[in-house]
Amino acid sequence: MKLDLAPDLKPGELPTSYLSRLAVAHGISAAEFCSDWRIAMPAVVNGKPEVLAKLADLGGLDPNDLAKFAFVKKPAHDLVFDYRGECLGSELFHRRRIDVCPICLEEDLARYDVGDPETARYLRADWCLETTRACPTHERAMATIVDDLSWGARHDFVALILPRQAALAKTCVRAVSMRPSLLQNYVAARLEGRRENSFLDAFPLYAAVKTCEVIGATAMFGRDVHLVKLDFERRADARERGFEIASEGSDGIKAFLTELQRSIARSRKGLGSHGRVAFETIHRFLGPRRRTSEANIAFAPFRLVVSEFIKENYPLAPGELVFDERIRVRTLHSVRSLSTETGMNPRRLLKLLREAGVVREDQIDLSDRNVVFDAERARLALQGAQEAMSVKEAAERLGLTKGTTLNLVREGFLRSFLPATDVKPRIPGRSVADFMERLLDGAQFVRRSGGRRMQLRLAARELFVSEVKIVRWILEKRLRWVGRLSGAADCRGVLVDADEVKSLKVRPPLPGLGMRELALALGTSDWIASALVRHGHFGERGKADRCMAKRPTAEDVQRFKENYVSAWQLSLQLGRHVSIVKQEMADRGVRPAFDPKQVDAVFYRKSDVLPPSSA
Numbered sequence: 001m002k003l004d005l006a007p008d009l010k011p012g013e014l015p016t017s018y019l020s021r022l023a024v025a026h027g028i029s030a031a032e033f034c035s036d037w038r039i040a041m042p043a044v045v046n047g048k049p050e051v052l053a054k055l056a057d058l059g060g061l062d063p064n065d066l067a068k069f070a071f072v073k074k075p076a077h078d079l080v081f082d083y084r085g086e087c088l089g090s091e092l093f094h095r096r097r098i099d100v101c102p103i104c105l106e107e108d109l110a111r112y113d114v115g116d117p118e119t120a121r122y123l124r125a126d127w128c129l130e131t132t133r134a135c136p137t138h139e140r141a142m143a144t145i146v147d148d149l150s151w152g153a154r155h156d157f158v159a160l161i162l163p164r165q166a167a168l169a170k171t172c173v174r175a176v177s178m179r180p181s182l183l184q185n186y187v188a189a190r191l192e193g194r195r196e197n198s199f200l201d202a203f204p205l206y207a208a209v210k211t212c213e214v215i216g217a218t219a220m221f222g223r224d225v226h227l228v229k230l231d232f233e234r235r236a237d238a239r240e241r242g243f244e245i246a247s248e249g250s251d252g253i254k255a256f257l258t259e260l261q262r263s264i265a266r267s268r269k270g271l272g273s274h275g276r277v278a279f280e281t282i283h284r285f286l287g288p289r290r291r292t293s294e295a296n297i298a299f300a301p302f303r304l305v306v307s308e309f310i311k312e313n314y315p316l317a318p319g320e321l322v323f324d325e326r327i328r329v330r331t332l333h334s335v336r337s338l339s340t341e342t343g344m345n346p347r348r349l350l351k352l353l354r355e356a357g358v359v360r361e362d363q364i365d366l367s368d369r370n371v372v373f374d375a376e377r378a379r380l381a382l383q384g385a386q387e388a389m390s391v392k393e394a395a396e397r398l399g400l401t402k403g404t405t406l407n408l409v410r411e412g413f414l415r416s417f418l419p420a421t422d423v424k425p426r427i428p429g430r431s432v433a434d435f436m437e438r439l440l441d442g443a444q445f446v447r448r449s450g451g452r453r454m455q456l457r458l459a460a461r462e463l464f465v466s467e468v469k470i471v472r473w474i475l476e477k478r479l480r481w482v483g484r485l486s487g488a489a490d491c492r493g494v495l496v497d498a499d500e501v502k503s504l505k506v507r508p509p510l511p512g513l514g515m516r517e518l519a520l521a522l523g524t525s526d527w528i529a530s531a532l533v534r535h536g537h538f539g540e541r542g543k544a545d546r547c548m549a550k551r552p553t554a555e556d557v558q559r560f561k562e563n564y565v566s567a568w569q570l571s572l573q574l575g576r577h578v579s580i581v582k583q584e585m586a587d588r589g590v591r592p593a594f595d596p597k598q599v600d601a602v603f604y605r606k607s608d609v610l611p612p613s614s615a
Contacts, residue, residue: 086190
């Protein structure tokens with residue numbers, strides 16, 4: 001039965017809004033209308049089909065049209081609703097406030113045609129969502145017309161609007177320009193049946209928004225933020241910040257968790273178990289005991305990403321729980337957990353793992369529980385360290401002195417599990433075997449030493465050459481002959497030709513001119529020639545062998561003489577005393593080419609003191 005004064009249903013209108021307009025059209029409140037027609041207001045709010053059908057009958061509407069924008073409460077769920085094919089939680093609705101677009105309401109009144117003008121304005125269902133912060137039509141921020149409402153009053157929309165018409169007109173003028181956020185656009189797309197994000201689309205819509213809220217609140221307000229203490233504005237900002245992270249999928253969330261982990265990695269408190277300290281709010285929110293089984297399923301994609309991150313980045317022991325999953329095999333260790341398990345000193349353990357390449361350089365300054373590494377690689381490194389030997393044991397096996405063996409470690413010929421600067425390095429047996437194999441590679445077997453072919457140690461003593469240097473020449477294949485005594489397996493059986501070693505010890509003549517030769521070529525003293533070389537006036541200076549300076553060549557001398565002339569040589573050319581020449585150059589404003597205090601003489605550029613023909 002259609003009532004005579006029933007208004008038309010507007011696009012996107014909420015059923016309670018239509019009920020309010022229908023009641024005002026008959027001059028009564030929504031509560032009185034429900035009482036007169038025996039309609040339960042809570043049933044209209046919860047989208048009960050038979051009640052909506054009765055209301056549609058009174059308005060002369062198709063029940064499906066009226067129910068299209070209804071929030072339909074799911075059976076046996078107090079806080080979950082179906083809306084346009086999506087599942088929403090009650091926490092996504094405005095509970096005690098009404099947000100509207102004042103421009104839309106003024107346009108409703110301007111389009112008023114027939115009937116009571118008080119029924120022209122209506123409440124859009126999408127305005128009831130907290131994610132709607134801007135009008136997509138006018139790109140203006142939503143305006144709160146009333147806050148802190150009781151349950152019954154908030155559903156009589158027209159009764160709330162009428163006394164606030166003047167304020168609405170002013171709000172229209174002051175409306176702030178604001179575009180819908182990425183999250184609002186995403187929610188609108190989901191409600192229209194479009195899927196635009198493969199990760200968030202796997203969630204029910206309320207779970208997707210809540211996931212964004214939890215991530216964003218942690219990013220904006222800290223890892224231990226209490227979600228229930230956030231007001232509407234902070235909660236809305238957190239959702240939009242979280243959407244920026246979650247829209248990148250599992251990679252974006254893991255990158256965010258990594259930043260959280262690093263933010264407290266240097267703290268003395270450490271990371272705690274399962275990341276509870278690094279991202280406390282997220283871990284507490286996903287805890288299975290705090291949510292229903294259906295909610296656990298709804299947030300399963302988020303929990304899976306966090307669980308994978310925890311298992312990939314935290315030293316979990318077998319038997320520990322990550323949410324509802326029990327760890328079976330340890331994949332990661334920390335210095336602290338491995339030290340506790342093996343009884344090794346943490347500092348020595350860290351040195352060992354660093355030398356073995358298990359621990360990265362950027363982890364060295366972290367606290368013990370924050371230095372995390374692969375458990376299997378650490379096991380192999382420890383096994384190798386246990387099989388390694390001290391320098392004394394390695395020296396006995398090599399047939400060398402302890403000092404020579406330590407020098408071989410420092411020069412890199414023997415590998416140590418601890419840094420070479422350590423006073424007590426441990427040398428793996430495999431490293432000793434590899435060293436002997438390389439040292440004896442290509443050596444000729446001989447029955448005994450004799451003549452100038454002698455043991456490596458004896459040749460070093462006779463020629464005053466370190467054993468390490470002879471070893472280097474052997475490994476670099478710079479010695480044409482290397483012998484090996486039959487039956488010997490260590491360095492005491494290595495033979496070298498003393499004359500050949502001596503030839504390598506003696507340096508070949510260096511190229512270039514010596515200081516005396518250079519002084520004669522320049523026509524100056526040895527001291528001045530040395531100063532010119534020392535201060536780099538003969539080009540780039542380097543090292544030819546150890547501390548010997550690079551010596552100037554005849555070409556360098558010729559180039560120098562073409563560009564510079566000393567005050568003494570200039571006085572000979574001009575036939576005047578050197579002091580008079582210096583004064584003349586000073587009067588003409590000619591400055592010395594080099595600092596006289598450095599080279600202990602005065603040199604001029606020929607281009608400054610002589611005409612081109614004379615230069």
